[in-house]
Structures are given as structure tokens and as C-alpha cells.
Amino acid sequence: MGVLGAVACALMIASCGQNKVAEKPPEPGDTAVARVNGQVIWASDVKREAVAQGLISEGEPLDISSEVFRQRLDEVIDQKLLAAEAVKRKLDKDPLAQRRLAAARERILGDMLVEGVxxxxxxxxxxxxxxxxxxxxxxRSEEIRARQILVGSQAEAESIKKLLATGASFDALAMERSTDQATRFNGGDLGYFTLDVMPEAYGAALKDAQKGALIGPFAAEGGWVLVKVEDKRTEEPIxxxxxxxxxxxxxxxxxxxxxxxxxxxSAKVEMMIGKSQELPAGSAQEPASAPxxxxxxxxxxxxxxxxxxxxxxx
The missing domain is CATH 1.10.246 (Serum Albumin; Chain A, Domain 1)
Known part of the structure; x- marks a missing residue:
């Protein structure tokens, strides 16, 4: 809600002759934080302004000692002063002002109904x-945890595969020989992943791979790859x-x-204008009064x- 919208709300109060707000807190535990020409400003008024500006969520606390609260309090004070001056100048009696005040009232009541429902x-x-x-x-998809060694040629990949067959450490060879800078320093660890997020070459190579299998070498972007499948599990749900x-x-x-x-x-709604151009399929708009x-x-x-x-x- 901008300054003009807030002023419109303040005008509605002022136009009803409510020059002073009762001292009783409008909400349980509410705190009076200022008084403008005898009219009390409550902490809830300031929080509502912060919510309207998108600074906090509905129901989220706002410390009255914070800078955000102080700034919004100043704005609420300004709004009340502007609204009072507008009433003093009888701007609230103007027919256009009356229509705008009525529209603001309808919007607020509609929002309150929606909030309650x-x-x-x-x-x-x-x-x-x-x-x-x-x-x-x-x-839920199946997740794979694997390690990789990426090298520049098929021949080099085959030589590494022979070393692995003799019992060499996959982690150590990944750190020593892999050219993939993102994984080589953690032993080629790719973490857990689903095949749909991997490059096509990996998806094809690992489609039927079993836990403990050594896959490759196969060609991929950047060179030739050896992959060791360390674990398989069902994807965790959200x-x-x-x-x-x-x-x-x-x-x-x-x-x-x-x-x-x-x-x-249940309402009788008569449209006084022609039908608007039909929207393309899938582009239905939200209800006009949706938040x-x-x-x-x-x-x-x-x-x-x-x-x-x-x-x-x-």
C-alpha cells in the first residue's frame, strides 16, 4: 500500500468524525507507540504498513526498536497528518474522493473476508x-552415488581402468589423473544424483548400472570417463x-x-461492455480480487x- 492508499484509509476514519482513537488496544497485547494530535498510533498499525509494503509477512513479528519499525512509524505519522489536512480542506467531500474512499473500503472489506475464509x-x-x-x-526416481575420472583420451582411460583392476585406489587416481576440476580434489565424488539431471552420455552409460560396478570408459563432453557406482537408493521425498x-x-x-x-x-451481474478477446489456452487469469x-x-x-x-x- 503506497502513501496515497494509506491516506485514503486514514481519510475514511477522519471523515467519520473519529478524531481520536479509543485508548483501548485494538488487538490483544498491542502497544501504543505514538500520538498525533490526540490520535493514538498502535504497533499493529505500523506492522500492517510493513506487511502492505512487503517488508514482513502476515503474522511475522516486528521489533518496535528496529530501524524498519521506526521508518514505518514515521510514514504512518505522515499519512495521518496528510489525511487530517485533507479533511480540514474538505477534500473528503469531493465526489471523486468519495468514490475513491468507497473503492478503498470495498477492497479492505474484501481482503478481510478472504483473510477470514x-x-x-x-x-x-x-x-x-x-x-x-x-x-x-x-x-520417486532412483538416485545414484558415483565417482568419476575424466581424462583426455580413450587410451589413457583404458590404462587407468587396468590399474583399477589391479586394486589401485579410485579416489587416488581421480585426484592424480582426472582433469575435471570440480570433482578431482574430492576423489571424483559426484554425490547423489538422478539420471535425468546428468548429460546424455552419463544417462545412457549408467542406465542399468549396479552398485559397485565400474562403468566405461565412455565418451563425454571434455574427454573420456570412468565411473564407479558406489550406491543406489530411492530418491528422498520432499x-x-x-x-x-x-x-x-x-x-x-x-x-x-x-x-x-x-x-x-448467486449474484446478478450484467456486463455493459462487449466480450473481451478470448485468451489463448492455458492463459486463464487469476480472480480479480485474488491477493x-x-x-x-x-x-x-x-x-x-x-x-x-x-x-x-x-
């Missing part, structure tokens, strides 16, 4: 339930905490879509896809 629906139980459903539907933001995003959008469908279904953070949210018809486990885990 979402708060009741996006519960810990709902989050865990959707997470469990996603885990049942998700397909954790609940990692999936939580996406799940909350989906549940929130789903609730906004649901309430708008119900409201439009800005929901722009680009996943369609409500399908839950968010489970994310793959982190590759190259050591």
Missing part, C-alpha cells in the same frame, strides 16, 4: 492432508516443511476461487506437484 481453511490438518495425498501420487509454502499457496488460491464462484453464482501474491498460482484443478529431492547430496 483462508484462515479457517488453511489449517495444519489441511496442509498435512494435501501433503500426504501428494506423497501417494508422487513418483519434506513437509519444504512443501509447506507451495501447499499454503494452493489452498489459499483454492479458497479464493471457491468463494468467488459461489458469489458470482497479489496469488498471481501465477497453480490451477485449482490440480494440487501442486511434489518437488524432486535435492540432487548431489553428500
Amino acid at each position: 483462508v484462515e479457517k481453511a488453511v489449517t495444519e490438518d489441511a496442509i498435512r492432508k494435501l501433503y500426504a495425498e501428494q506423497q501417494k501420487l508422487s513418483k 519434506t513437509l516443511e519444504a512443501a509447506r509454502p507451495q501447499i499454503i499457496r494452493f489452498l489459499t488460491y483454492d479458497q479464493v476461487r471457491d468463494i468467488l464462484e459461489k458469489l458470482r453464482g 497479489p501474491e496469488l498471481q501465477g498460482a497453480a490451477p485449482a484443478s490440480a494440487p501442486p506437484a511434489a518437488q524432486p529431492a535435492q540432487s548431489a547430496k553428500q
